[in-house]
Amino acid sequence: MGSDRTAAEVFRLLSDDIRLDILRAVARGQHDNLETGVANLSFSDIYEQVDVDNTSKLSYHLGELTGTFLRKHESGYAFTHAGEQMVRFILAENYRPPGAVGGIETAGRCLHCGEPALRAAVEDQYFVIRCAECSHPALSYRVTPAQVRSRQGSELIDAIAWDQAGDFLKVRQGVCPDCTGRMETDVFSTDDVAMHGSIPVAFGTVSECEECLRFLSLPLPLTVAYHPASVAFHWEHGINVIGTGLWEFHDYLYDDRWTSERVDTDPDTYLVEFNHDTASLRLYLDGEATVTRTERVRRPGR
Numbered sequence: 001m002g003s004d005r006t007a008a009e010v011f012r013l014l015s016d017d018i019r020l021d022i023l024r025a026v027a028r029g030q031h032d033n034l035e036t037g038v039a040n041l042s043f044s045d046i047y048e049q050v051d052v053d054n055t056s057k058l059s060y061h062l063g064e065l066t067g068t069f070l071r072k073h074e075s076g077y078a079f080t081h082a083g084e085q086m087v088r089f090i091l092a093e094n095y096r097p098p099g100a101v102g103g104i105e106t107a108g109r110c111l112h113c114g115e116p117a118l119r120a121a122v123e124d125q126y127f128v129i130r131c132a133e134c135s136h137p138a139l140s141y142r143v144t145p146a147q148v149r150s151r152q153g154s155e156l157i158d159a160i161a162w163d164q165a166g167d168f169l170k171v172r173q174g175v176c177p178d179c180t181g182r183m184e185t186d187v188f189s190t191d192d193v194a195m196h197g198s199i200p201v202a203f204g205t206v207s208e209c210e211e212c213l214r215f216l217s218l219p220l221p222l223t224v225a226y227h228p229a230s231v232a233f234h235w236e237h238g239i240n241v242i243g244t245g246l247w248e249f250h251d252y253l254y255d256d257r258w259t260s261e262r263v264d265t266d267p268d269t270y271l272v273e274f275n276h277d278t279a280s281l282r283l284y285l286d287g288e289a290t291v292t293r294t295e296r297v298r299r300p301g302r
């Protein structure tokens with residue numbers, strides 16, 4: 001049951017208040033039973049919580065949801081992967097537009113004009129960090145109503161930074177953060193693509209998911225900033241890479257603390273260097289931005 005349904009049929013299943021109430025009831029039931037670890041909600045428990053005329057009607061609706069959004073066990077009903085995703089989306093009301101947010105000052109530098117004048121806001125339902133001097137966007141990222149409802153100011157900015165960090169850690173391992181399909185990454189030269197203005201980055205990466213078409217493009221040093229060797233190196237120098245918004249690292253691209261270059265073409269080999277006062281970390285990467293070797297170097301005369 002359910003396996004041959006088309007996308008349109010699957011969404012039609014949800015266009016019914018009783019069925020949505022069933023999904024909410026199963027989620028609440030699981031939540032209330034956290035201590036006992038019971039992940040299933042029995043037919044009679046669902047019947048108690050959902051406003052439905054009689055048991056045969058409930059049976060019918062449960063039958064429709066089972067296979068696509070619910071799994072039926074001897075002891076009751078639990079979510080499928082699709083049901084799990086859908087019910088969280090519904091409960092958090094993430095189908096609504098996010099609330100208005102405007103003009104939060106944030107650290108970092110504009111990659112186009114170099115001014116440290118970045119401001120964060122929700123613009124046109126997206127989280128946008130824009131330069132107050134030249135008005136170029138430094139970042140545009142999805143933001144949900146749930147994110148905006150529970151935080152404001154720098155807390156909201158931190159939440160976006162962590163959301164991004166989670167996505168990027170997965171992308172680095174070839175896992176799509178949205179559908180968990182396979183992601184492929186390629187290195188490109190910024191000379192080969194039309195960029196707005198002159199940005200201080202020689203190479204970038206583009207990562208793409210063939211399943212759901214999610215993509216991500218980053219300057220090469222930012223792509224490998226979350227490598228364990230980089231996380232440790234920066235932590236030792238007082239910088240928590242993972243908890244920092246990527247736009248804050250634009251400073252490092254400007255003052256050459258973070259650099260990228262191609263050191264070989266047969267096969268393509270790239271070098272990203274992270275520099276600090278007394279030490280440097282070098283990461284050698286292949287054409288898919290996979291780190292093949294790392295080395296630490298002392299910076300003489302410093």
Ligand SMILES: [Zn+2]
Binds near residue numbers: 110111136
């Ligand atoms: Zn600017």
Ligand SMILES: [Zn+2]
Binds near residue numbers: 178
């Ligand atoms: Zn995907």
